[in-house]
Amino acid sequence: xxxREQIAVYELLRAMIRGKTGHLSKxxxxxxxxxxxxxxxxxxxxxxxxxxxxxxxxxxxxxxxxDLAALQHTDIHHVMVLRNGAVIGECxxxxxxxxxxxxxxxxxxxxxxxxxxxxxxxxxxxxxDKVVRILESKKSLLAGMRQKxxxxxxxxxxxxxxxxxxxxxxxxxDWVKGFLDASVSESPGTKFDYNxxxxxxxxxxxxxxxxxxxxxxxxxxxxxxxxIEQFFWxxxxxxxxKGGWGLFLRPEDAAKxxxxxxDGGRWKGKxxxxxxxVRESVRKKMDTPSKMSDWGYGYQVWMGDREGSFLFNGMLxxxxxxxxxxxxxxxxxAGSRELFVKSQLMSVVQSYFGGDFxxxxxxxxxxxxxxxxxxxxxxxxxxxxxxHARGWGGWKRGKKGRKTQKKQPQPQIQMRKLQGAFYxxxxxxxxxxxxxxxxxxxxxxxxxxxxxxxxxxxxSYLLIKAGALSKRLELxxx
Numbered sequence: 001x002x003x004r005e006q007i008a009v010y011e012l013l014r015a016m017i018r019g020k021t022g023h024l025s026k027x028x029x030x031x032x033x034x035x036x037x038x039x040x041x042x043x044x045x046x047x048x049x050x051x052x053x054x055x056x057x058x059x060x061x062x063x064x065x066x067d068l069a070a071l072q073h074t075d076i077h078h079v080m081v082l083r084n085g086a087v088i089g090e091c092x093x094x095x096x097x098x099x100x101x102x103x104x105x106x107x108x109x110x111x112x113x114x115x116x117x118x119x120x121x122x123x124x125x126x127x128x129d130k131v132v133r134i135l136e137s138k139k140s141l142l143a144g145m146r147q148k149x150x151x152x153x154x155x156x157x158x159x160x161x162x163x164x165x166x167x168x169x170x171x172x173x174d175w176v177k178g179f180l181d182a183s184v185s186e187s188p189g190t191k192f193d194y195n196x197x198x199x200x201x202x203x204x205x206x207x208x209x210x211x212x213x214x215x216x217x218x219x220x221x222x223x224x225x226x227x228i229e230q231f232f233w234x235x236x237x238x239x240x241x242k243g244g245w246g247l248f249l250r251p252e253d254a255a256k257x258x259x260x261x262x263d264g265g266r267w268k269g270k271x272x273x274x275x276x277x278v279r280e281s282v283r284k285k286m287d288t289p290s291k292m293s294d295w296g297y298g299y300q301v302w303m304g305d306r307e308g309s310f311l312f313n314g315m316l317x318x319x320x321x322x323x324x325x326x327x328x329x330x331x332x333x334a335g336s337r338e339l340f341v342k343s344q345l346m347s348v349v350q351s352y353f354g355g356d357f358x359x360x361x362x363x364x365x366x367x368x369x370x371x372x373x374x375x376x377x378x379x380x381x382x383x384x385x386x387x388h389a390r391g392w393g394g395w396k397r398g399k400k401g402r403k404t405q406k407k408q409p410q411p412q413i414q415m416r417k418l419q420g421a422f423y424x425x426x427x428x429x430x431x432x433x434x435x436x437x438x439x440x441x442x443x444x445x446x447x448x449x450x451x452x453x454x455x456x457x458x459x460s461y462l463l464i465k466a467g468a469l470s471k472r473l474e475l476x477x478x
Contacts, residue, residue, distance in 0.1 A: 027169065027170060027172065027173055027237055027442045028173050028237045029237060029442040029443065031441075031443050032232075032234050032235065033232055033234065033248065034232060036100055036101055036230070037230065038100075040229060040230060042099065042227075042252065043227030043228070043229055044226065044227030044256070044268075045227075045252060046082060046085065046086060046087045046252065046255065046256075046259075047085070047086045047087070048086065048087050048088075049086040049087070049088055050088065050365065050370050051081075051088040051089060051363075051370070051373070052362070052363040052364065052365050052366055052369075052370065053086075053088075053362060053363075053365075054083035054084050054086060054088050054361075054362070055083065055359040055360045055361050055362050055363055056081075056083060056088055056089075056359055056363070057363065057366075057369065058366060058369040058370045058372065058373035059366075059369045059372070059373070060352065061081065061088070061089040061373055062369075062372060062373045062376045063352075064079075064081075064089075064348070064352050065079060065089070065091050065376060065377065065380060066376060066380070067348050068093075068332075068345065068348055069093060069380055071336075071344050071345065071348065073336060073337050073338070073344055074317060074334050074336040074337075074338075074343070074344050074345045075317075075334055075335040075336060076093050076317070076332070076333075076334045076345070077092070077093060077096040077102065077317075077333040077334050077335060078090075078091070078092050078093065078096055078098070078102065078251050078331070078332065078333040078334075079091050079093075079330070079331065079332050079333075080251050080252065080255055080330070080331040081328070081329075081330050082255055082258075082259065082328060082329040082330070083326070083327055083328045083359075084327050085259060085327075087252075087255075089373070089377070090251075090377070091377045091380050091381060092381055093380050093381065094380065094381055094382055094383055095476060096333075098251075098381075099250060099251075099252070100250065101230055101231065101232070101248040101249055101250045102248065102249065102250070102251065102318070102333045103247075103248055103318070104245075104247045104248065104249050104254070104314050104318050105245055105314030105315045105316060105318050106196065106199075106244060106245060106313060106314040106315055106318075107247075107249075107254070107312045107313060107314030107318040107319065107320065108233070108243070108244070108245065108246070108247035108249070108312075108314070109196070109199045109243070109244050109300045109312075109314075110257075110300050110301050110312035110320075111218070111222075111247065111257065111312075112199045112202050112203055112214065112243040112244065112300055113156060113202075113281055113299045113300030113301060114218070114222060114257075114273060115202070115203070115206050115214050115217060115218055115222075116152065116156065116202055116205075116206070116299070116300075117273050117274060117277035117278070117281065117299075118217075118218070118221050118222070118273060119205075119206065119209060119210075120274075120277060121273065121274040121277060124209050124210075125152060125205070125209060126152070127151065127152050127153040127156070128151055128152070128153065129151060129152050130148070130149070130150065130151055131147060131150045131151065131152065131154075131155065131180075131201065131205070132144055132147055132148060132150065132180065134152075134205050134208055134209070135176060135180060135201075135204065135205070135208060138174075138176050138177055138180060139180045140177070140180065140181055142181055146182075146183060146184050147160075147162065147180065147184060147188075149187070149188050150162070150184075150188045151188065151189075152202070152205065153189075153299075154188040154189050154198075155198040155199070155201055155202050155205075156198075156202070156285075156299040156300055157189070157192070157285045157286050157297060157298075157299065158192050158193060158194050158195060158198055158286065158297060159186075159188060159189050159190065159191060159192055159193065159286055160184075160188055160193070160195065160198050160201075161184045161185050161186035161187060161188050161190070161191065161193060162179060162182050162183075162184055162185075162195065162197070162198070163182045163183050163184065163185055164178050164179040164181075164182035164195075164197055165195055165196070165197055166195075166196050166197065166244075166245075166439070166440070167439070168182075168197070169236070169439075169442065170439065170442075173236075173237035173238060174238065175197070175200060175204075175236050175238070175240075176201065176204050176238070176240070179197050179200070179201055192286040192287060192288050192289070192297060194292065194340075196243075196244030196245055197244065198244070199243040199244030199245075199300065200236070200240070200242055200243045200244050201243075202243055202300075203240055203241045203242065203243030203244075204240050204243075206241075207239075207240050207241070213235060213239060213240065213241045214233075214240075214241035214243060215231075215233040215241045221272070221273075222257075222272065222273070225267055225270070225272050226253070226256045226257070226260065226267055226272070227256070228249075228250075228253040228256060228257075230249075230250050230253065231247065231248060231249050231250070231253065232247070232248045233246055233247045233248075234246030234247075234441065237442075245314075245440055246440070246441070251331050251333060252331075254312075254320050254331050255320065255329055255331045257312070257320060258312070258320040258321070258322050258329040258331065259329050260272060260273070261278055261281075261282065261310075261322055262322050262324055262327065262329055264278050264279065265277070265278040280298075280299065281298050281299040281300070281301050282298050282299075282301050282303075282310040282322075283298055284296035284297070284298060284303050285297060285298050285299065288302075290342070291340070291342060292339075292340040292341060292342060293340060293341035293342055294342070295341075298310065302341050304321065304322070304323070305346075305350050305354045306323055306325070306326075306350075306353070306354050306355075307325065308323075308324050308325055309321070309322060309323045309324065309325075310322055311341065313340065313341050315338075315339040315340070316334060316335055316336050316337075316338070316339070317332055317333065317334025317335065317336040317338070317343065317345050318332070318333055318334070319331065319332045319345070319346070319349075321346075321349060321353075323353060326353065326357070326359065328353065330349060330353065332345060332349070411460070412455070412458070412460065415453065415455045415460040415475075416455050418453035418455070419453065419454065419455045420452075420453070420454070421452060421453050422450055422451070422452040422453075422463070423450060423451045423452070424449065424450045425447075425448055425449055425450065425451070428446060428447035428448060428449050429447050430447055430448050431445045431446075431447050431448060431466060432445065432448065432464055432466055432471065433445055445466050445467060445469075446466060446467035447466060447467075448464055448465065448466045449465050449466065449467070450463075450464075450465045451463065451464060451465075452464075452465075454472070459474055459475075460474070460475040461473060461474055461475060462475055
């Protein structure tokens, strides 16, 4: 780690201990993400079919969705299952909503890999091109010596060996210079070393070659042809799309990208991205540490447990899982405690769809099972009540319908008692935005100074003051 980065990380840790992060970052930053637009209609949605029409049992999907809800360390937000290009099951677990975008974290690295595939297909880039040559105007003498053998392929396979990491982004506005000036711990191409800045530099390469941010470059080539309109990708202070994180994407649009790669780069019969690039991207290039995954890594894509399978993976449970031999795509969004492919969530997915699972092309319709499946989804989307049973968890069998609950005091009555009450925090350590997210989004806060309650027009609100900002959030009950 570069000395400047070490000092910045030390200051960050010290500030966290003291509970003061508001003025820590040396990055010029204004929060970027706009509000999600609910007025836009979904473009090119997938058809919806019963699971049986695509050879999958409704009862199996009911169990799968319930088992995901029962995981103790995985706050599942959303799951969507497709087979043969049709959605056969979808659930937005309470309190999360369907159709709204979700932070993708590192899942978007795979989309950055697609951008490189487009450039190579256009003849504007090769895997062997040297990074310091492409970014010639930004390199220093040290970069020319330390990273002279670093290629585009090394960035794609997470084997650059460069020591400038995500923590280094708190040191200043020029992340490209920070990366190029950093030391190298391993010879490029010799060891897998997961580093989101590799993906950021790939994005910087796209901008250097095309003259436009990567999200703009991808829009007419990838997003528009697939009908993906509801997305937002954060940029660094220099206007370079972050590449390795910062993308907000709807689950169905994430599924479109998975279906695109499942079909070898084709969408509705049209070749969108070169098939040879897709096939090469999803071949294993590097072995990975067992704590992350047992199956290896390709070009910004993780290999899967099933022969020929692969996935786009982001920390905390963001996944697009592609099973080519099953012609299936599974999308998950979650808020788990886990960072990589090896996780409780993926273990559940693998227990249902891995191994020797071989579904038929079609099953007889089962109206009773399908009705139960729909009621399961409706229940999980309204009030989630987890009951542990059957190994991975789930609901106990035997009794149908909702369990009778004890009568609770009317929350509105309690809120009227709190009307106008304010509480000052003696220590301003807690923030509305978790610290790790403050680092990822360069959005540091001073911490919450006061909390208050308001009851107005039959609705209850939590009033939060953090630094100079005041926020009013509507409270939900049950």
